[in-house]
Amino acid sequence: MIFSIDGHKLTLVGVDSCEIEPVVVDSVFLSIGERVNVLVKADQPIGNYWVRFRAPDQKQTPRGYSILSYTNSSADPITSPKPCYIYDECYSVNCPFQTAPGWICISMHELNSTSYHEAEIDKIRGDNVTERFYALTSITGHTINGRSLVLPESNFYQNPYNETGVECIEEICNQDTCKCTNVQKLPSNSIIQMVITHTILRKHEHTWHMHGYRFAVLKVAHPIINNVTGLIHSRFKVDINCSNDLCYDAHWMREELSNITVDKPPLKDNLLIPVGGYAVIRFYTDNPGYWLAHCMAIVFDVDGESVKDTIPPNFPTCGDFLLDEINW
Known part of the structure; x- marks a missing residue:
């Protein structure tokens, strides 16, 4: 599954029970049983944003959703996930593939644990x-x-x-x-x-x-x-x-x-x-x-x-x- 938050970067600081040196990405791939710790900076316009859990294949189901809600925001979210283009690539961690058009993938072994x-x-x-x-x-x-x-x-x-x-x-x-x-x-x-x-x-x-x-x-x-x-x-x-x-x-x-x-x-x-x-x-x-x-x-x-x-x-x-x- 791919975890992402519309309009926000994710700062990855932990995988499973291990602290890692921070890495900023657009999304994280998660397989069964994997866990991550991420930091999210609330620096976007006040509103509600979709938090998405989706399969790499857009035709696959089910999908999971929640809402990141800023204080004093009441409207339903109308946000979209970031599109991934060759000229505007998406950065992600733990991809099941090494490369794909519009994607920059960081493998798990390329992360560094902390001291x-x-x-x-x-x-x-x-x-x-x-x-x-x-x-x-x-x-x-x-x-x-x-x-x-x-x-x-x-x-x-x-x-x-x-x-x-x-x-x-x-x-x-x-x-x-x-x-x-x-x-x-x-x-x-x-x-x-x-x-x-x-x-x-x-x-x-x-x-x-x-x-x-x-x-x-x-x-x-x-x-x-x-x-x-x-x-x-x-x-x-x-x-x-x-x-x-x-x-x-x-x-x-x-x-x-x-x-x-x-x-x-x-x-x-x-x-x-x-x-x-x-x-x-x-x-x-x-x-x-x-x-x-x-x-x-x-x-x-x-x-x-x-x-x-x-x-x-x-x-x-x-x-x-x-x-x-x-x-x-």
Whole structure:
């Protein structure tokens, strides 16, 4: 959705729970779960102005409206959104596309966090980085690396701390889509870099949301676009190679592409992944436990003895169970 206020500029000062250096724009693109903080200067003639939430495609519905009302104004708003022309371009943040006629788009990774977050960002600087690739696919249902999540039969945290559910069999899941309890092991107290790709060109963009952590956005890359037709010409640009649409074996075309400078990246817990594009995020695993990551569901298990030891012995547990018609 595009958020804008007729006749007013927006000064973006925060994304999700991260303070950023101010950026002045005409609108902000928001995907599911994303939040922004904006400042609005009330310097226009006294009146009522439409606040708009609309889809990028004007034919899509629904749309949302509210009214920015100046003191002593009573007339119904008759304002219009700013038109975007090549000679009078609109500035926006977090576009699902890299460029379009009449638009100047600022990618999420081009924003700078404030010095308030320096200590947190400093944890993810360094050369000892564990890198993982995750492909969001929608061939026969939503999957990550061809795996569709099946929830476990019992709580992951219950004694004896076993993982219960459907095993992900590599020989099957690496050849075709499969349904399993997808748990990814991550080392504790480590720098984790994730490269998240969106492989299916005919689908809409997806979001990546993580529980238990927020991550630094190091890069958001868009696919190559045909300037004549506006259609996607090539996914992932020329940066990432995959053997098939599942993209479970993704890797960099050139090793140096994985070396991304960590300056003052914004911190988020929810990120839009463009169709045919990819994003690079990084975080430090100092919060042990099982954590869900979705738009497409996946569970991350960060090793940590402190979590295991907090479960008392012989603690009552509940697992998966079925009721017959009589007991129901």
